[in-house]
Amino acid sequence: PDSPNLRMLAATVNERQRQAYLAPYVAGQTISAIGISEPGAGADPAGMITRAVRDGEDWVINGRxxxxxxxxEADFTILMAVTDKEKGARGGMSAFLVDKGTPGFNVLRKIPMIGGQATYEVALEDCRVEGWKLLGEEGHGFAPMQLRLGTRRIEMASWSIGMAQRALDMICEYAPQRKTFGLPLSER
Known part of the structure; x- marks a missing residue:
């Protein structure tokens, strides 16, 4: 499983969520996604405007x-939303477990990325989520999200260092006879 999402889940699930989401995820039976960034807010979670409002026992989520x-393809998405507009990122942000096929969870478009990868844009239109799918405590979604983001950042840094090291190793392995390091570009 994707370890940043796994780490966030492990830190926040209750017993019911552990059985329904974490156990199958750890066993490799499900795939997860996470919805944090929003159009217009960039990578700053504090600029989030997607809202989750209580409706009886459930939550109704609207935003992008x-x-x-x-x-x-994810079986479920960990979705971040503002539950208290006044507090915003400082005690007003919550995480929700939204299952694939939930009415109102609409994948709008595929966004091509470098290297043949892709990400997606999602619209939430009166997306009703059962109350027990609030991940962790209401208003306390920011810290677990940061735990998840920190894990991903460490992974990406490690991958980048590994790729850079491999590139240097290849230069040294395949071009040792060309002692061009230190020569002016015109002489290489």
């Missing part, structure tokens, strides 16, 4: 998310 990897 962008750059969601695997949104189309």
């Amino acid at each position: 998310k962008i750059w969601i990897s695997r949104a189309e």
Whole structure:
């Protein structure tokens, strides 16, 4: 499983969510996605405007998310939304578990990325989520989200260092006879 989402789930699920989401995820039986970024808000979660409002025991979510990897094939998406507009990112942001096929969870478009990869844009239109699918505590979604983002950042840094090291190794392995390092560009 995708370890950043796994790490966020492991830190926040209750027992019911552990059985319904975490256990099958750890077993490799399900795929997850995460919806944080929004059009117009860039990568700043504090600019989030997607709202989740209580309706009885359920939550109704409205807004848009962008750059969601695997949104189309994910069995569930961890979705961030503002539950208290006054507090925003400081105690008013919550996480929800939204299942594939939930009415109102609409994958709008596939966004091509470099290297043949793709992300997706999603619209949430009166997307009703059962109350027990609030991940963690209401208003306390920012810290687990940061735990998830920190994990992904460490992974990406490690991958980048590994790729750079491999490129240097290849230069040294395949071009040792060309001692061009240190020569002016015109002499290489």
